[in-house]
Amino acid sequence: MSTQITTAFVNQFSSNVQMLSQQMGSLLRTAVDVETVNGEKAFFDQVGSAAAVLRTTRHADTPLIDTPHSRRMVTMSDYEYADLIDDQDKVRMLIDPTSTYSRAAAAAMGRAMDDVIISAALGNAKTGKDGGTTTPFDTSNQQIGVGSPAAGLTLAKLLEAKEILDSNDVDPSIPRYIVVSPKQISDLLGDTTVTSSDFNTVKALAQGELNQFVGFTFITSNRLGVDSSAYRRVIAFAMDGIKLAIGKEPTARIDERADKSYATQVYYCQSIGATRMEEAKVVEVLCSEA
Secondary structure (H helix, E strand, O other): OOOOHHHHOHHHOOOOOOOOOOOOOOOOHHHOEEEEOOOOEEEEEEEOOOOOOOOOOOOOOOOOOOOOEEEEEEEOEEEEEEEEEOHHHHHHHOOOOHHHHHHHHHHHHHHHHHHHHHHHHHOOEEEOOOOOEEEOOOOOOOEEOOOOOOOOOOHHHHHHHHHHHHHOOOOOOOOEEEEEOHHHHHHHHOOOOOOHHHHHHHHHHHHOOOOEEOOEEEEEOOOOOEOOOOOEEEEEEEHHHEEEEEEEEEEEEEEEEHHHOOEEEEEEEEEEEEEEOOHHHEEEEEEOOO
8 A cells, every 4th residue: 555645644734635746647649540459469451552554555454563561560568556545544634535546547547658659659660460570760761860059849840840741741631740848849939940920839839828830739748758868859740650559448446455454446457559650650859958
C-alpha cells in the first residue's frame, strides 16, 4: 500500500485529496491511427505505389503488374498499476480517496500510452513477412538538424517539415500533427522571421486559444526525449504514419483484498503497442533549448 498516504491525515487539516500537477491521460492517442488487435503480436499490411504501363498497340496482351506489398509488426506490452487503501486510512482522512487514486491510475495509463507512441515514432520498426527485419528511422531524409548556430523551433524549420511531407507525396487530406515541448512555443514567439500575422497566431497557440499553424495541429507534451547532444526531438507526422495497437483498453477494477485485511485495491491495466508505419510520414525536428 502507499506509505505516503499519512500526509493526508486529518492532522494535516486537509478536507480533500488534491491531485498534484501531472499529465492527465494520453495527449497523442487521438493524433495517431488506432486499431484494436488480438494476440501478443499484430501485423499490418501495406501496399506501395505501382506504375501504369503505356499501351502501344491494339489488342495487346494485358500487362500484369506486381503491386509492392510490405508489412509492419507490433509487439504488445502490458502495463499495470495498483495501490491499496486501508479502511483505517479512510477513517483518519474523513474522506474516501478511492476516486482520486483511480484518476491517478488512469492518468498513469495515458502517459504510458504516449511514451509508447513517441518511442515508436523515432525508433526501430519491425518489418517484413514475420517482422524479422529492423527498419531504423531515416535520419538522412526525415530529420531537420538543429542548425548552425544551434536554434530552437523556427518558422523555417516548420516550413521545412511541411515541405518534406509534401515532397514525399503524403496525402494532404490526412491530418498532420507536431508534438513540441513548451520551450518550442516560446521559440516561435521569439522568432524574428515570424510576420505580424504569424505572431498573432503563435501568440494564440501559447495562450491555448487555437492549436494549428502552418498545416500542423500542435500538441504540447513534456514527454519528448532529447538526443545525445541534449537537443529536443520534436516530432512532426501525418496521422496514418504512426499506428497504435490496442490489445486491451485501459481497464479498472476496484475490489476488496481479503489477503490485505480487506483493504480496497485500485487496479488498472492495459495492453498496447505502436509502430511507425512509413518513414516518409514522420519528420524529426531537432531543437536547442539552451
